[in-house]
Amino acid sequence: MPEIIFPGPEGRLEGRYHASPSRDAPIAIVLHPHPQFGGTMNNKVVYNLHYAFHRLGFSVLRFNFRGVGRSQGEFDQGIGELSDAASALDYLQHLCPNARGCYVAGFSFGAWIGMQLLMRRPEIAGFVSVAPPANMYDFTFLAPCPSSGLIVNGDADRIAPMGDIEKLAAKLRTQKGITITHHVVQGANHFFDEGMDEMVSTVEGYVKMRLRETAEV
Template sequence: MPEVIFPGPEGRLEGRYHPQKEKDAPIALILHPHPQYGGTMNNKVVYNLHYAFHRLGFSVLRFNFRGVGRSQGEYDQGVGELSDAASALDYLQAMNPGARTTWVAGFSFGAWIGMQLLMRRPEITGFVSVAPPANMYDFSFLAPCPASGLIINGEADRIAPKDDVQKLVDKLKTQRGIEITHKVIPGAGHFFEKELDDMIAQVEDYVRARMLADAI
């Protein structure tokens, strides 16, 4: 899978891009957890999300936010990171001008950034939000949430507790015109150490079903 370097708001951004042969393949952008707590594009959850989307026929890009790995810049409290994500999506779209649909998936901090990107980019039609830290960040910007998607978290997550995630899900489910699917992985912590395969299987099942439904 080729390493790519593309322009971001504060200099170059480092990514990994895995295309499909089909010119109209859907595209997916994968966002990593918090840069100041060891989050990178090579995080196991992010890596496995990347390959899950590729197996489902997507051209996929994951990348390092500013200040991580070979990406230039410094951590910017989520503001700059949202700009980084927008630049990454621009790059992915430029590489796939015929893409028939666009998804975003994020883990933890990346889930928060991904949901903000969803609000700003109407071409995003689906999302996967893994362990969104609803206890740490304000998700009230999702008013209304513009697309249907999957929220998935661990039952034993102490970083993003299940009760806080449930409150976010309940709020989003009151909105009309979208469908929020919520899955809780029994026994799983924040990083899905022993339950990663189960979590990824749930993501694949959801995305596959959505793609089939959209094709009808």
């Protein structure tokens, strides 16, 4: 998988890009967990999400937020990281101008950033939020949530407790015109030390279903 460097708001951003052989393949970006707690694009959940989208035929990009790895800049409390994500999506769209769909996926802090990006970019057709930290961050900006998506978490997650994620999913489900799918992996902690395969297969199954629905329209 080629290493790439692309321009961000505070300098270069470091990423990994996997291109689909199909010119009109859908695209996806994958966002990593909190930079100040060891989060990088090589986190195993992010890595597995990246390859899940690649197996489904997507052109997919994951990258390091500012100040992580070879990405320039400093941590910016989520504000700058959202700008980084927007720049990553711009870059991916430049690489894939004929893409027939766009998804955003994020893990933990990356899920929070991904949901904010979703609100700002109407071309995003769907989202995957893995262990969104609904206990730590305000998700009330999702009013209304503009796209259907998948939320996945473990029932043994002590960092982003299941009860808070259930409340978030229930709130989003009250909105008309979208469908929120929520899957709980039994026995999984925040990092899916157990249940990684189930998490990945859930994501793949959900995205396959969405792609079939799109093809039938």
